[in-house]
Structures are given as C-alpha cells and as structure tokens.
Amino acid sequence: MPRYVASKWRKTAVLLGSAPLAGHVPDTAKMTAAALQDRLNRYGMVYVKPDRGMHGNGVMRVERAGDGYRYQAGKRIRRFARFGALYGSLKARTRGRRYLVQKGIHLLEYDGRKFDLRVMAQLSPSKKWETTGIIGRVAAKNKIVTNFHGGGKIVTAETLLRAHAAQPAAKLQALAKLGAQAGAAMQRAFPGVSVIGLDIALDRALRPYILEVNTAPDPYIFRKHPDPRVFRKIMRYARANAKR
Structure with a gap:
C-alpha cells in the first residue's frame, strides 16, 4: 500500500528543501504566540491549521482588523481588541494539539x-x-x-x-x-x-x-x-x- 505521511510540518520541510518548490510555499511555522503575532504584523492575514488533519477540519483564518483582531472557524467570526485575548481563544480551540501558522494567500x-x-x-x-x-x-x-x-x-x-x-x-x-x-x-x-x-x-x-x-x-x-x-x-x- 502507498505510504501515508500525516504531518503537514514534515511535508512542508521537504518542499522547502527542494529548490524548484521552495518558492511556491507560503511562509509557514509552528504556531506560537510570537510566530502568530509576527506573521499577522507582516501579512495581515494568516491561516492556522492542525499539523495533522483532513478535509479542512480545524482550519481557521486569522486577521488584523483595524485596531484589533478576528478569526473565522467554519462560518463563525470572533473579534478581539487585544492579541492576548485572540491567542487565548485560539489555544483553547487547538486543545493542546500542534498547529501551524501559514501566510494567508488571498x-x-x-x-x-x-x-x-x-x-x-x-x-x-x-x-x-x-x-x-x-x-x-x-x-x-x-x-x-x-x-x-x-x-x-x-x-x-x-x-x-x-x-x-x-x-x-x-x-x-x-x-x-x-x-x-x-x-x-x-x-x-x-x-x-x-x-x-x-x-x-x-x-x-x-x-x-x-x-x-x-x-x-x-x-x-x-x-x-x-x-x-x-x-x-x-x-x-x-x-x-x-x-x-
């Protein structure tokens, strides 16, 4: 049977190690408060996704919105005045699982x-x-x-x-x-x-x-x-x- 590789992080690392492919990979990192804040400051919009998962389950879009922040999971949008409150809500949703943060492509x-x-x-x-x-x-x-x-x-x-x-x-x-x-x-x-x-x-x-x-x-x-x-x-x- 063909081999299955679950970890998005491991597969992303392979793409980044290939010269023809690396330029086609959006900036991606393991999600931490610092990594998320840095990329929101740089790109304005990012996607947060589980390292292991299928069918788009658990994917969230996170954005700077005026003086605050917001994220969308499914059809629901939540808004926050401060980054700390945003990150706390995201961490509660991730339930201790490894998540990645990726530059958002419009x-x-x-x-x-x-x-x-x-x-x-x-x-x-x-x-x-x-x-x-x-x-x-x-x-x-x-x-x-x-x-x-x-x-x-x-x-x-x-x-x-x-x-x-x-x-x-x-x-x-x-x-x-x-x-x-x-x-x-x-x-x-x-x-x-x-x-x-x-x-x-x-x-x-x-x-x-x-x-x-x-x-x-x-x-x-x-x-x-x-x-x-x-x-x-x-x-x-x-x-x-x-x-x-």
Whole structure:
C-alpha cells in the first residue's frame, strides 16, 4: 500500500528543501504566540491549521482588523481588541494539539466564492512521476475552506482559470510540472509514497502556492471531471501502485 505521511510540518520541510518548490510555499511555522503575532504584523492575514488533519477540519483564518483582531472557524467570526485575548481563544480551540501558522494567500474567486485547485500526481507504472489530474474546488458560501467534504463545489480547472488567465492551458501545464516535481520530492523523503494531492492557491498575479500536500488524496472527486479518461487513468495508476 502507498505510504501515508500525516504531518503537514514534515511535508512542508521537504518542499522547502527542494529548490524548484521552495518558492511556491507560503511562509509557514509552528504556531506560537510570537510566530502568530509576527506573521499577522507582516501579512495581515494568516491561516492556522492542525499539523495533522483532513478535509479542512480545524482550519481557521486569522486577521488584523483595524485596531484589533478576528478569526473565522467554519462560518463563525470572533473579534478581539487585544492579541492576548485572540491567542487565548485560539489555544483553547487547538486543545493542546500542534498547529501551524501559514501566510494567508488571498484566493481568486469564481462567482463570488473563493477557489483553489487540487493537483493529483502519481507514480506511473513505468515509475515516473506524472500529474494525472487537475480540478478546481469552489468554497461553499461564507466558508474559508474549499474542500468538497466541507460543502465545496467541484468545477473544472479550465473553467476557473479562463476567467483569470490569458493562457489557461499554459498555466495548467506549469501546474502539472509542479505536481510531478512535488511527487518526486515526497518519494525521496518518504520512500513508499506513490500518490500526492497538492492544494494549490493562485494569487492575483497567478503565482501558484502549495498550501498543503496530501499523501492519501481522494481520487473520487475526479469522477466529476468531464473527461472520464482522467478518472480511469487515476484509478489504473492507483491499482498498479497498490501492487508494488
């Protein structure tokens, strides 16, 4: 069976150690009061996420808001006049688990809702890393996470990029290359990894940022891809890797 790596921190460290990938990783640190305050001062908005977790569970968006602070978890927004009160509330929610703080990337929007892209990369039967699918995920209304399991909507990457990129095909080709490079880096660090799902955010300049690497990505969202050959190929590669 393909290897699963749970820790986001360990996977982020691998990306940062790869020259082609490091520039696509938002500033990320283990969450402490000092790390959070420093990045809020620098970026204005950050995401706080559990080191181990799936489907966007536990992810919070934290922002400076005028003279105070606020954070959103799910659809609820809480506001604080002082940093100490903000941090105390966040620590209560984290319940002693390790959390990370990551520079916030302002996601592009589709029909007024934020979206990101899932890039699926797999080890091919000939043992070369290949991006086998790219699909878009649009957040549910008033939510900060785009995950399908959290109410997000699946939309083709081509449709999403067409509204923002002059040459969407070239952008998709660049993302496919990024997926294969990230897969190879993960396999070198964690032998046995044969599939990854990259969560990619594009900023307003269309620069891709790797928000997260999943080593057990859900292939079934690609059933919604309009080209059935994409899902069939993903499953064919998955079966081949399960036999290794």
